[in-house]
Amino acid sequence: AQSVTQLDSQVPVFEEAPVELRCNYSSSVSVYLFWYVQYPNQGLQLLLKYLSGSTLVKGINGFEAEFNKSQTSFHLRKPSVHISDTAEYFCAAHQAGTALIFGKGTTLSVSS
């Protein structure tokens, strides 16, 4: 079974609208959770991470995510998206050691 599941493969949204990208994790992974962004032809950039403490995590570029242990979720949100947010987003967790296991990704397409 997939250890990190991204529930939406594609999310189209209009500029300035709110967006939520969904991620669920299984008990086989650690609760160190991450969201990465990948712009076309580039590597991965860390948006935010949850290690412990407050369940609401704020990241770069106005993104935030909420860790929900009871629902095993770590959904990414932004209240108002820009055209420049168009990219591939990956949810990830540590499975063993420091190796990251990634979801299959969600393509966020922002149009005007």
Add this chain to the structure above:
Amino acid sequence: DAGVTQSPTHLIKTRGQQVTLRCSPKSGHDTVSWYQQALGQGPQFIFQYYEEEERQRGNFPDRFSGHQFPNYSSELNVNALLLGDSALYLCASTKGTSRTNEQFFGPGTRLTVL
């Protein structure tokens, strides 16, 4: 301060050939991990090097091997290339082996096997 760098940017090989990809970690980092990202998929962990030894390995065949040099740079070698090895290969570096340390990714090497 240079981030993680990888070379080459693109590479085209034919089936059965061998390839070597290179990675220089971010300054101050001593741990290097390699990931394979097939088209339309998330990255998959290949292996990790720390103190010049393979410390952790994912579910990849022995055709995939690596090396870490004293300056912490690393190589990924793939022998007997298959069409399915076509992918973006990402290198990530971090300082030490703690899970709380951020992994920084390079831009990747796009390998095409014909």
